[in-house]
Amino acid sequence: MKPHGTHSEEDLDPMSAGYETVASRPVYADKVMSLRVDDVRMPGGQVAERAVLDRPAAVTIVPLDDTDRVFLLSQYRHPVGGYLIELPAGLADKPGETPFEAARRELYEEAALRAATWHILADMRVSPGAVNQLARVYLARDLTVVPDDERYELGQAGEFEEADFRTEWLSLDEAVARVHAGEIQNSATVAGLLAAASARALGWKPLRPADLPWPAPLTARTR
Structure with a gap:
């Protein structure tokens, strides 16, 4: 007999015991997100409310030039x-857009850059206690600048907040220093800069091919 309040590995594995959603109530929805409240039965039988913010997957790009400068906005x-x-x-x-295609599009739209060399740096769950969004961070190198006339011909001038971008190039080392100083706080940016610095220190060996699909859905306990 197991002591009260303890569970075996089998008990805790969602594939065997399960965290079952027994009810779900929509709260809000717009074109980029929705909020719902789920009633979730735990392995011990208790039922608890869990709010879930549903957002599409996202991509972040670390554009690194041939002098180890990174583009930031x-x-x-x-x-x-x-x-x-x-x-x-x-x-x-x-x-129908793949994550790699989304990354190339965003680099073009937000930075007016193209890259000949792409790799994956990291996959992230940004705030998994409440948000189900998956995010992927790419490293983009061998950069070329998109000419202004081409960019604006295609209508990529930006709107709303994106019309007010302020851009700069910093050395990767300086950008990482600004992370440690608390000056850079965006979570995907922090992760991307630190991952790029770590991969560079390891001779770029941890890099993965850029065209991999999204990771498989999380279903079982990681062992």
Whole structure:
């Protein structure tokens, strides 16, 4: 007999015991997110409410030039009431678009850059206690600048907050130093810069091919 309040590995494995959603109530929805409240039965039988913010997957890009400078932008973020220093990023919300295609599009739209060499740096769950969004961080190298006339011919001038970007190039080392100083706070940007610095220190050996699909859904306990 197991002591009260303890569970075996089998008990805790969602594939065997299960965390079962027994009811779900929609609260809010717009074109980029929805909020619902789920009633979830735990392995011990208790039922608890869990709010879930459903958002499309996202991509973030670390554009690194041949002198180890990284492209950064400052964007107004209304929920925090100010500008955040960020890497180029966006939602992978186009029908049929792969994450790699989304990354190339966002680099073009937000930075007016193209890259000949791409790799995956990291996959992230940004705030898994409440948000189900999956995010992927790419490293983009061998950069070329998109000519202004081409960019604006295709209507990529930006709108709303994106019309007010402030951009800069920093050495990767300086950008990482600004992370440690607390000056760069956007979570995907922090992860991307630190992952790029770590991969560089390891001779780029941890890099994965850029065209991999999204990771498989999480179903079982990681052992």
